[in-house]
Every structure is written in C-alpha cells, then in structure tokens.
Amino acid sequence: MPLNEIKATDVRRWQNNLTGYRDEKGEPYSPTYLKVINNQLVAIFNYAVKYYGLKENPCYKAGGMGKKKADAMLFWTKDEFNAFIDAVMDKPASYAIFMTLYYTGMREGELLALTPADIDFEKSTVTINKSYQRIGCQDIVSTPKTPKSNRMITIPQGLKDCLKDYIAQCYGLTPADRLFPYTKSYLTHEMERGCKRSGVKKIRIHDIRHSHASLLVEMGFSPLLIAERLGHERVQTTMETYSHLYPNKQTEEPTGWTA
Numbered sequence: 001m002p003l004n005e006i007k008a009t010d011v012r013r014w015q016n017n018l019t020g021y022r023d024e025k026g027e028p029y030s031p032t033y034l035k036v037i038n039n040q041l042v043a044i045f046n047y048a049v050k051y052y053g054l055k056e057n058p059c060y061k062a063g064g065m066g067k068k069k070a071d072a073m074l075f076w077t078k079d080e081f082n083a084f085i086d087a088v089m090d091k092p093a094s095y096a097i098f099m100t101l102y103y104t105g106m107r108e109g110e111l112l113a114l115t116p117a118d119i120d121f122e123k124s125t126v127t128i129n130k131s132y133q134r135i136g137c138q139d140i141v142s143t144p145k146t147p148k149s150n151r152m153i154t155i156p157q158g159l160k161d162c163l164k165d166y167i168a169q170c171y172g173l174t175p176a177d178r179l180f181p182y183t184k185s186y187l188t189h190e191m192e193r194g195c196k197r198s199g200v201k202k203i204r205i206h207d208i209r210h211s212h213a214s215l216l217v218e219m220g221f222s223p224l225l226i227a228e229r230l231g232h233e234r235v236q237t238t239m240e241t242y243s244h245l246y247p248n249k250q251t252e253e254p255t256g257w258t259a
Contacts, residue, residue: 003044003048003052003054004048004054004055005047005056007060007246008059008060008062009062009084009122010058011058011059011061011062012049012063012137015034015038015062015065016040017032017208018034018037018065018238019065028174029236030066031066031067032066032067033066033219034065034066035064035065035066035067036066037066038059038065038066040122041058041059042057042060043215044119044194045057045058045059045137048187053151057163067236071098072200073077073207073209073212073241073244074203074204074207074210074211075203075207075208075211075213076102076200076201076203076207076208076211077214078215078218079213080200080201081102081105081200082212083100083198083249084098084144084194084195084200085098085099085194085213086196087116087193087194087195087197087198087200088120088190088193088194088197091171091190092165092166093164093180093182094190094194095166096163096165096166096180097111097180097182097190098186098191098194098208099158099159099162099163100114100159100162100163101205101209102208102211102212103154103155103156103212104126104128104153104159104229105153105158105207105209105212105213105216105230106126106128106206106209106231107131107149107209107231108143108184108187108205108206109131109132109133110125110128110130110131110132110133110144110149111142111180112119112180112183112184113130113131113132113178114126114128114129114177114178114179114180115175115176115177115178116167116173116174116175116177116179116181117175117176118179119163119179121160121163123163124154124155124156124157124160125151125152125153125154126149126152126153127151128144128149128151128152128153128231129143129144129150129231130142131143132178133151134183136160139223144231145232146233147233148231148232148233150231151229151231153229155227158180163179166179167179176235183207187205187211190206191205207218209230210241210242212229212230213230213241213242214242216229217242218245223238224238226238226242256258
C-alpha cells in the first residue's frame, strides 16, 4: 500500500497479525521484539511526514504494541546445568551440543554451523564464522548475525575432552562437515527431555547463552570480555543485558576455568 493510503485501522490489523504470529517453533514473537518492529514502522512514517508531506503518522492513532523491557531473564546456575547435562549424557550428540552451548555462549545457528575445522584443540579455541538455518527443505549456511559475531573464543579442558570424544565417534566426519547435523527442533526436543529427566526449570535454548554470561560474571570476566565472547556489537549491549548480575563482582580477567 502507498504510505498515504495506510490508516490507523490498517496499522492495528498489522499489529494484531504480528501479535498472533507463531515462528517455526510455534512460539509467539517476544514483546520486546514486537516493540522494535513497531518502532521501525513509526520511524518510516515520521520520515514521510518530515520529508515527503505526509499529513500525519497513523501509528500514533493506532497505538503501540509490545513492551520496551523484557521479562526477568531466565538462566541456569552451574548446579542446574550440571543436573541437566547428566540427564542428557545418554546421547553423545546431545551431551556435546549442550556442553558447547553452555561453555561457549554461542547462538543456536552458530552451533549448528560448526565444523571440526573450526576447533583448534592445541590452542583450545573455537572459531565462529558462520550460521545455520533451515529454510523450507534446504539447509542454509550463511555469515553470522553481525560482523562482531565473527570471533575466536577459548574453551575449557572439559569441553575440549567432550568434543574430542564426540568427534572420535562420528564415522566419516570430514573437517568441512557440520559437526552437529541437526535442526533447532532437535535441540528443543532434547532440551525438554533433559529438563523433564533432571527436574531443572525449563528455559529456552537461547537462555543457555544467558547462562554462559552468568557463569562468566561469576568467574569475574569484565563486560568487555563477555561482549567479545558473545559477539555483541557494543559493550553497552552487554552491560544493559547483564548489569543486574554485576553487583559486588570483580571485573578483572580470570586466570583460568574448568568444566
């Protein structure tokens, strides 16, 4: 529709559609994401009013949607993760997947795009430079979310041993193959299975990333180092997201860690 033909009723209809939309996992968009999308539409109309003579911004009559601040962040403590990981140890792939997520903080797509060539066991590092998603019936491997998402992070000895054992069990695996040839639905299924068996509270797959950040704060990592590990574009993003975890915590770089 031309911008000058869009009315407040059209905006409300669009908002209602987005509010009721379900993603590939059957989950609705988060209120904070809805707020971001709505703000972008408001900005487009404001631009048209300022530079192209549009009489008014219909978004103001339609009202907003979503909310600025997210609900309280969910994450696992180290004890909760240990209980969960014990519950999925019966499946080597699931064990390696959740060990990797927890001790690296990488995103789901980054994990599923990982290859053996990305892991340097001598230097104890993992290189993150691509992301995986399933679109229709196709497996798509693309560049990461942002330039800062291209990064190299160190991993603890326990995760190194876990990945070595897992790779040794993968017959015919080449350096360029996907280390975890699974989908996000598999991760969700195994997450639910592990939570049910362990009795640990259910969180989202993405919340394991928050759990990793919580672990780093507890160990004394600075916001800058956490931002680098998580691939945040700005350290302010890290501070805004995890500032509540920082009171009374030191901000010096830790000397080492164990898994």
